[in-house]
Amino acid sequence: MWMAGYPPGNRDWSMSSNIRLIARLDIKGANLIKAVNLEGIRVIGDPNEHAKRYYAQGADELIYMDMVASLYGRNNLHDIVKATSDNIFIPITVGGGVRSVQDAEALLLAGADKVAVNTEATKNPGLITDIAQRFGAQCMVLSIEAKEVSPKKWCVYVDCGRENTGLDVLEWAKEGADRGAGEILLTSIDREGTRQGYDLELTRLVSDSVPVPVIASGGFGKPEDIRDAVKEGHADAVAVADALHYKRTTLPEIRQSVQTLGVSVRTVL
Secondary structure, X not given: OOOOOOOOOOOOHHHOOOEEEEEEEEEEOXXXXXXXXXXXXXXXXXXXXXXXXXXXXXXXXXXXXXXXXXXXXXXXXXXXHHHHHOOOOOOEEEEOOOOOHHHHHHHHHHOOOEEEEOHHHHHOOHXXXXXXXXXXXXXXXXXXXEEEEEOOEEEEEEOOOOEEEEEEXXXXXXHHHHHOOOEEEEEEXXXXXXXXXXXXXXXXXXXXXXXXXXXXXOOOOOHHHHHHHHHOOOXXXXXXXXHHHOOOOOHHHHHHHHHHOOOOEOOOO
């Protein structure tokens, strides 16, 4: 994990603290959903039931993302988050449709510990600073949906991967951190739901360029993918969705496997 005093690119992953294993839950309406490349949405079930299971399995954190909030101009997660936070005592990040400090405050009051902002931040970058100054940088997560548009060039997409903003992912990540984002949720649209592993080059370029933690999201298929995201991609945390939702594995199984592979994770009794 990066510590103050160490410039970007000089983090020593051989000495890093425990890597966080995060369960990601994408939401549409009242349902937990899953997609491939942010398209072809399938309904999975009740998000709170899944969240309780992941909490019981020892998830370090949860991420809730309202996948259609930006399209409809609202965030519908308040009730879901409140129900979850009443029974789950790990950090919860909530994103989707956050357009103002007031939107962020409403989610924090509902029980979120952090808010993730994507679409509105690209339109109004000052929102990043406003949220960070009001609630602290630790509450402000910059969510970046990245798509490779040419070899080794990724652009920032918004509206659930529908619209290319033209922003360069690397430059946008740097700007976001400069403006006060305390963490970056980096989702590879190309890898999302494919089970082909995280985009290591993308993750490494962003991680090495910013002085804040980076969560790798999109592509988990096997424990070796987490090892590679950490050791080659320099990620500080990884988000897992598909494998947990479809019960292809469990968090204890993932935790034990990545420990065997040499990745430091929290011990859960």
